[in-house]
């Protein structure tokens with residue numbers, strides 16, 4: 518038998534946010550996670566709210582929009598948390614990740630900024646890494662740019678600069694700014710004979726760690742771009758070493774970069790996950806990596822249920838016990854939810870699910886539809902504190918965080934990272950408050966426990 522204060526199931530941004538808060542409060546914490554998180558596919562920027570769930574319009578000031586949501590969509594995770602706590606959680610995250618070597622920036626005004634996506638479109642986001650050049654909503658930042666240069670790395674297929682160039686060149690906001698593609702080569706022995714599947718961003722980043730290839734890359738970039746250009750660079754540096762090489766590249770070339778995510782694996786997102794994982798281990802957390810939670814044992818707790826222990830694929834019959842559990846196993850993408858022929862289920866504990874209609878109503882007719890696909894808003898039903906339910910009974914010590922939650926669409930409304938961080942943080946705050954009540958005298962705590970149940 519293994520005992521912890523808290524076990525977090527799922528090592529994505531939601532799970533790690535919770536787990537790191539628990540460790541900060543001295544709780545003995547484990548994370549069990551079996552695969553890569555959605556960060557490996559993401560831009561590494563944290564979207565708070567890019568489009569309004571109320572009317573679909575582009576959002577400039579996401580925290581003002583959260584106020585509107587609270588009144589009009591009370592089930593949305595942001596409505597359960599409230600504007601002030603969402604902001605607090607994101608500021609904690611920014612500071613925490615920054616203290617661990619990955620600075621993140623947002624606008625002073627707390628408004629969204631734009632980043633350039635890999636196909637050349639502008640995406641509104643809230644928190645970005647230092648080499649994701651933040652374009653403000655009024656494009657004032659573009660006034661200092663004479664030319665946009667997109668870097669094409671010979672043989673690298675996971676970024677197609679010509680498509681991005683065409684999109685950027687067609688934008689009225691960029692009228693008068695030259696947009697061109699420049700080619701650089703990676704003159705590495707054997708590279709040209711490799712299968713293209715072995716020539717992904719992480720392969721290139723490994724190569725560029727070698728000083729001779731790195732300095733060759735720098736000198737090629739110096740030849741094709743100038744400090745007055747905005748240099749759009751596919752994210753190719755930083756697998757396991759954060760921003761070290763990007764900083765060095767900027768110093769040695771004196772160029773102004775805008776990193777864009779490549780097709781997966783996305784190094785911008787991997788940097789965030791690496792930082793969180795490293796911080797978790799440094800803070801004394803236990804990581805059961807590559808293991809999968811398969812089931813749990815429940816016991817009655819008054820009207821409610823509580824989760825006594827969980828079992829995993831690797832530990833087989835050895836139970837993992839904890840006072841509290843956080844379920845942050847993601848959505849369909851990470852198998853936190855599973856769609857059967859007629860039913861959507863949560864595969865570990867068979868928790869209650871919020872879905873909508875029959876299977877043919879789960880999705881919109883058109884894949885790239887303006888309106889969101891309903892299935893993206895399915896998830897595990899929870900109460901105000903994100904405690905889940907099973908057959909209608911509240912699970913007092915099993916909380917949910919991140920994209921396993923229902924009533925929001927991370928893609929259509931651009932809020933995936935923000936909801937994951939704020940819900941991960943919020944459930945941690947609730948557990949921390951509850952667990953501290955268990956250590957103070959009964960007479961004082963009974964009333965407060967009642968308030969928190």
Ligand SMILES: Cc1cc2nc3c(=O)[nH]c(=O)nc-3n(C[C@H](O)[C@H](O)[C@H](O)COP(=O)(O)OP(=O)(O)OC[C@H]3O[C@@H](n4cnc5c(N)ncnc54)[C@H](O)[C@@H]3O)c2cc1C
Pocket residue numbers: 526527528529530531532549550551552553554555556558559560561562563564565808809810811845846847848850851852853865918919920921927931932933934935937
């Ligand atoms: C392609 C794509 C691109 C995106 N881009 C952005 C973006 O640019 N900005 C943004 O803000 N948001 C973006 N999002 C949304 C955002 O990334 C997600 O909403 C957020 O990362 C979800 O985090 P999570 O921790 O809830 O889940 P996940 O990141 O999905 O993590 C869940 C983890 O749980 C593990 N797990 C699942 N089942 C088990 C089990 N039984 N036992 C143990 N572990 C288990 C999984 O392996 C995984 O590691 C994107 C989403 C996708 C799919």
